[in-house]
Amino acid sequence: MDLRFTPEENAFREEIRAFFRENLPEEVRRKIVAGKHFSKQELVDWTRALNRKGWAVPHWPEEWGGTGWDPVRQYIFLSEMQSHPAPPPLPFGVNMVAPVIYTFGSDEQKKRFLPRIANLDDWWCQGFSEPGSGSDLASLKTRAVREGDHYIVNGQKTWTTLGQYADWIFCLVRTDPAAKKQEGISFLLIDMTTPGITLRPIQTIDGGREVNEVFFDDVKVPVDNLVGQENKGWDYAKFLLGNERMNIARVGMTKERLRRVRELASLERVGDVPLIETPRFREKLAAVEIELKALEMTQLRVVAGERNREKGKPDPATSVLKIKGSELQQMTTELLMDVVGPYALPYVPEEDDDAPDLPNEPPIGPDYAAPMAPGYFNYRKVSIYGGSNEIQRQIIAKAILGL
Amino acid sequence: MDFDLTDEQRLLKDSVERFVADRYDFERRKAFLAAEGGFSRENWAAFAELGLLAVPFAEEDGGIGGGPVETMIVMEAFGRGLVVEPYLPTVILGGGILRHAASAEQKADLIPRIAGGEITLALAQIERGSRYDLHHVETRARKDGESWIIDGEKGVVLNGDTADTLIVVARTAGTTRDADGIGLFLVDAKAPGVSRRGYPTQDGLRAAEITFESARAEAALGDPGKGLPILARVVDEGIAAICAEAVGVMDRMRDLTVEYIKTRKQFGVPIGSFQVLQHRASDMVVAIEQARSMACYATMMAAEEDAAARGQAVSAAKVQIGRSGRFVGQQAIQLHGGIGMTMEYSIGHYFKRMTMIETLFGDADHHLEKVAAGESLFAA
Ligand SMILES: Cc1cc2nc3c(=O)[nH]c(=O)nc-3n(C[C@H](O)[C@H](O)[C@H](O)COP(=O)(O)OP(=O)(O)OC[C@H]3O[C@@H](n4cnc5c(N)ncnc54)[C@H](O)[C@@H]3O)c2cc1C
Numbered sequence: 001m002d003l004r005f006t007p008e009e010n011a012f013r014e015e016i017r018a019f020f021r022e023n024l025p026e027e028v029r030r031k032i033v034a035g036k037h038f039s040k041q042e043l044v045d046w047t048r049a050l051n052r053k054g055w056a057v058p059h060w061p062e063e064w065g066g067t068g069w070d071p072v073r074q075y076i077f078l079s080e081m082q083s084h085p086a087p088p089p090l091p092f093g094v095n096m097v098a099p100v101i102y103t104f105g106s107d108e109q110k111k112r113f114l115p116r117i118a119n120l121d122d123w124w125c126q127g128f129s130e131p132g133s134g135s136d137l138a139s140l141k142t143r144a145v146r147e148g149d150h151y152i153v154n155g156q157k158t159w160t161t162l163g164q165y166a167d168w169i170f171c172l173v174r175t176d177p178a179a180k181k182q183e184g185i186s187f188l189l190i191d192m193t194t195p196g197i198t199l200r201p202i203q204t205i206d207g208g209r210e211v212n213e214v215f216f217d218d219v220k221v222p223v224d225n226l227v228g229q230e231n232k233g234w235d236y237a238k239f240l241l242g243n244e245r246m247n248i249a250r251v252g253m254t255k256e257r258l259r260r261v262r263e264l265a266s267l268e269r270v271g272d273v274p275l276i277e278t279p280r281f282r283e284k285l286a287a288v289e290i291e292l293k294a295l296e297m298t299q300l301r302v303v304a305g306e307r308n309r310e311k312g313k314p315d316p317a318t319s320v321l322k323i324k325g326s327e328l329q330q331m332t333t334e335l336l337m338d339v340v341g342p343y344a345l346p347y348v349p350e351e352d353d354d355a356p357d358l359p360n361e362p363p364i365g366p367d368y369a370a371p372m373a374p375g376y377f378n379y380r381k382v383s384i385y386g387g388s389n390e391i392q393r394q395i396i397a398k399a400i401l402g403l
Numbered sequence: 404m405d406f407d408l409t410d411e412q413r414l415l416k417d418s419v420e421r422f423v424a425d426r427y428d429f430e431r432r433k434a435f436l437a438a439e440g441g442f443s444r445e446n447w448a449a450f451a452e453l454g455l456l457a458v459p460f461a462e463e464d465g466g467i468g469g470g471p472v473e474t475m476i477v478m479e480a481f482g483r484g485l486v487v488e489p490y491l492p493t494v495i496l497g498g499g500i501l502r503h504a505a506s507a508e509q510k511a512d513l514i515p516r517i518a519g520g521e522i523t524l525a526l527a528q529i530e531r532g533s534r535y536d537l538h539h540v541e542t543r544a545r546k547d548g549e550s551w552i553i554d555g556e557k558g559v560v561l562n563g564d565t566a567d568t569l570i571v572v573a574r575t576a577g578t579t580r581d582a583d584g585i586g587l588f589l590v591d592a593k594a595p596g597v598s599r600r601g602y603p604t605q606d607g608l609r610a611a612e613i614t615f616e617s618a619r620a621e622a623a624l625g626d627p628g629k630g631l632p633i634l635a636r637v638v639d640e641g642i643a644a645i646c647a648e649a650v651g652v653m654d655r656m657r658d659l660t661v662e663y664i665k666t667r668k669q670f671g672v673p674i675g676s677f678q679v680l681q682h683r684a685s686d687m688v689v690a691i692e693q694a695r696s697m698a699c700y701a702t703m704m705a706a707e708e709d710a711a712a713r714g715q716a717v718s719a720a721k722v723q724i725g726r727s728g729r730f731v732g733q734q735a736i737q738l739h740g741g742i743g744m745t746m747e748y749s750i751g752h753y754f755k756r757m758t759m760i761e762t763l764f765g766d767a768d769h770h771l772e773k774v775a776a777g778e779s780l781f782a783a
Contacts, residue, residue: 134740136669159741204744205751211744270534271580280768334729337758341534342559344762345604364602364612365531365558373605377755380736381744388740390679 005072013076020084023049032085033260035336035371036350037208040123040165043087047120050089056118057094059246064102064114071306074246075299082252092161093117093124097170099243100187100236104228113189127157127171127190127214128237135391137172138181138234142216144173144188146223151188153219159385163199163212166192176231187233189225196220206374207349241387245318246303248386249325251296257332258292261285264339264368275339288331295324316399319392326382326389333376343369406699408472415469416476418453423484429749435487440565441609442488451520456494460502465515471640471705475647475698482651485756487608489523489562495644496561497524499637500570500587504625509589513568525566527557527613528634535765537634538582542615544573544627551588551623553615563611564601566592571615572634575627586627587634588620595619606756632710639717642764643705646698646724649760653691653728656735656753660684663739680738687731694727715777718770724760725767732757
């Protein structure tokens, strides 16, 4: 056992840091540090900068743009990206639909979609959940009926993250209502400009707009947009959801957020003493750091074990990473909110793509305070989506414990 | 020992609960928030009519002579309805300062107008550097003939943007963190030299940053160098009041959550049939009952003359409320799943109000430190 990275790995890390420093606009980095949203254009620009360097999709097969890095290097890259911090690549494209396409899709689909995903020419969103089908995803009802060389899609998806920017949506649809529920589902790629698709925004409790309802009313989808085989969509979906091992814990991100906690806690004062110097606060922060260190070690054990893993087999360790990772992200948002004290209260709408015309008023209280309570509210989502923490515990009970 | 309400208290409880049940559904609340000033003047008038705005004031001052128990009854019901009218800043905080510090003439002038719903108040106490410390006061008051001139900045003043009358905590002597030399001043919100920047708070209510530039106070309330004990006392009463409100908020979060998990189906069954969720909801009940008990404790100690004993009790209650509130709020959202994350659904609004109550007048850490520094709660 040896905790140290090799000199080559350390050099690799330095190379990545240098690239991030030189290529990510400082303004974007500062936005993320402040807890604000970066714009669509900023993510597009950043993705393209990575793509020019050949780093937009390191984990993909090399023939489609992957770097061929080993798991340790993949991990170093991701954690550096999070702790820099730089905008994470849009997950719906590079981490979700692309692996499904390069693993199960036709050559035609690979050629058509993968390069555009890597360059963020197409913005993808995920159409899995429905109003009646969240944790019980396999009960989904959106129907696709084959008519000649098209499917006619009817139904509704919901919680579609950033669907307002999307060019494409990948959907689970029911193609065989008579079959057992997991066996009548197909995986369809749908152009968002197709007639019959409407989007309704859902405002989240932090005041933001990141999710939508998507309605399908007699939407014509070419049969060529079916991925893999009809009625095998559930297998692809399981594959997709099991693909998140390397990133799901977001250790790098939480590290960066804890740096921010320290920074703000040195600015906030309790009388003559910076908050960071009060024993209570230090202990609280230390307790979270200990848990994060443990999670980092767990993540590294998983990364190191990747070499010996059977390809494509879901790993129940993913659930451990998801549960602890989400809890720590949430705890960190609580710390950030608690740090700013009474100035957590004012609500200051954030200037963004959807509201570019907000008057440029001075901040209310310290300029760092406004995003903190919304950040706390918003991050309640991380224990709900992507398989809720209750469902993750269910998986541990079944897959690890055999209960 | 007696936890029962008197007949009059029960009547008050019925009437305020009925008001909230009849007039305060989620949709209407949205309209109240959208109204000018962020609350309903009509509701305010109705409060006056029901006598709610007179609750804590002595009968000889034009009130109905209620105590902390009556306040608890009102606030708990308001919590259930997520009431947005400025009752806390006007009646509890502003009114509290008047009760404890104002002269007979000042009371005679102001209290009937508060009780009648003619004016609302705000307590301008917090400053940029004060965090939760009441004695941290930079804002200055200097004597000018018979009157006082205020200079300084106050922040997160609840109801600060619409209040007619401000009560400003300002320093008449000493340095920023001295306990002595703090005064309480009555300032007309429209007086020259007062500028207000109003904004919504995270829970949809209103607050303001207020700047005083040589603003002339109408009067000092009480001894202009000895305001801190009064402020502390009123804040203790305020904490007891929001603890009760929090209990109402939590009760409602529990009800909404239980209702939801009974009806929401996944895997062909109501999700409330999963034992994990049953246990989680049961833990919410345990947390709420602990909170309710401490809210009662704070209520029963709120009128205590011994400041140390009162402060200790109130801080202990605030810690419990903070912890229970955070757990109950987070679980309420979690058990709702995605729907809990949306503005369109009421649970998130309860969660946000709860979160703001956790912060108001000091978070759990702040009060834990106070409790830890004091006598054991079981010393006597
Ligand atoms: C901000 C946000 C963004 C999202 N983005 C997307 C997206 O882009 N695309 C997409 O397809 N979906 C997205 N989702 C949807 C997300 O995946 C679902 O919210 C999630 O699957 C939970 O489903 P639900 O909300 O219907 O809750 P439900 O499934 O109704 O769950 C409610 C509660 O019951 C619990 N529960 C359910 N079943 C069990 C069980 N068997 N045992 C114990 N407890 C159980 C849950 O853990 C939860 O606490 C997003 C959600 C959010 C909040």
